Amino acid sequence: MDPHLLRTFIAVATTGSFSAAAAELGYTQSAVSQHIAALENSLGTALLTRRPVAPTPAGERLLEHAGAILLRIEAARADVRRVVGEPPGEIVFAATPLAGATRVARALTQLRQTRPGIAVTFEVARRDEVARGVASGAYHLGLVDGIAAPSDPLKLPDVGAVRTSAVAQDKLVVVLPDDHPLARRKRLGLPALVDARWIDAPDVAAPLPDLRAATETDGIRAALTYSGTDILCLLALVAAGHGLAVLPASLDLPADVAAVPVHAPRLVHRTELLYGHLDEPQATDLVAALTAPAIRRTN
Structure with missing residues (x-):
């Protein structure tokens, strides 16, 4: 064909x-x-x-x-x-915006220590772009994040034979303005927030369709849609009162934004490594740096 x-x-x-x-x-x-x-x-x-x-x-x-x-x-x-034409010691790597910048930076530092002079191309892309890039061979490796039940893998686009490995797992928080009436709560359940104002930012926050599926409700509707990948822009929108968002608990937040742990439904922020073939030693080394330890749990 x-x-x-x-x-x-x-x-x-x-x-x-x-x-x-x-x-x-x-x-x-x-x-x-x-x-x-x-x-x-x-x-x-x-x-x-x-x-x-x-x-x-x-x-x-x-x-x-x-x-x-x-x-x-x-x-x-x-x-x-x-195999026939790629310069030796080169790796092309992509990650979603919240897949762990600190982890990526630390892993690349370790890679440069074990393979001095390696050429690295690092891109930030959306989850489906990372998955398709790994499947097509455009990227050696990809790091993606999203929400899932604690024992479930991430739901990824059907792109064929792409292998996955768990890298990290974190709690989730509802992010809201610091002066919001719920900002001092010890914890929040998403079912109680179905009628709240939400920001739909699928590339940097928990996608609203995923939250609706988890709460088994048609609520949790967008008051504002943000299609970018800049987390600071999203946090500024939250601080200004345009809506709530669900983010990983480990994220550093500005003073004008509060974070309240999500206790129901039981969900986590999960990060996974995507890869196809690992024939190149430099790719194998980067995998080892990114998956050591294989998974970190904070819940």
């Missing part, structure tokens, strides 16, 4: 338009139509309806596989390039 045809199919199916897919991919609309026709001919079935443009049942099924197929192809290409 030609990956170029698959990529075109995904673009048309997700944009719902041949012209929009052509603009996105840099093709002519005629070329896009030819790609879709060639893919349909090779599979012997229609994959898209034309008016409106939407996946057929067969197209929906293919769409479930197409992204993973392209990721595996990209991973294979990256592995081959790494």
Whole structure:
């Protein structure tokens, strides 16, 4: 199955338009139509309806596989390039904003001590970007964070064969303005806060859909949405009274923000290491630095 045809199919199916897919991919609309026709001919079935443009049942099924197929192809290409052409002593690493800057800095210091002169590229990215980057081979390693039940792993995008290893586990707190009526509580249960004002900041705080699922309620709705990755900006929004957020307890907070431990439901802030193949010694060394000790519990 030609990956170029698959990529075109995904673009048309997700944009719902041949012209929009052509603009996105840099093709002519005629070329896009030819790609879709060639893919349909090779599979012997229609994959898209034309008016409106939407996946057929067969197209929906293919769409479930197409992204993973392209990721595996990209991973294979990256592995081959790494074997034959990647400069020795280079590592590309990514982490989510709250995956532990101190831990990352300490691990990179240890790596430089064991492998002087190593070239390191470190990026901060969203959770799905880190997972896809590791799966495609763009990153050697990734560090991601999120909330989960104490014994559960993180829920990650379905990106194929990516291995995970627990790195740290922390308590959760509700973050609110220091002058908020609940700021002096010893603990708070999320079910009691379903009608409060919340900030939806899925890349730096506990995502609101996860909190709704944990509390089994349709409450916990966003009064404000923050799509950035700057934790200081989020804390400034909280301090100004725009809404509450759930964050790891170990986070350093400014004086105008209070943190009250979450006691129900029982959730934790979890950090996990993502990796594919660890053929390079420098990647193995970084894994050892990031996972020593394998898991730290504070609850």
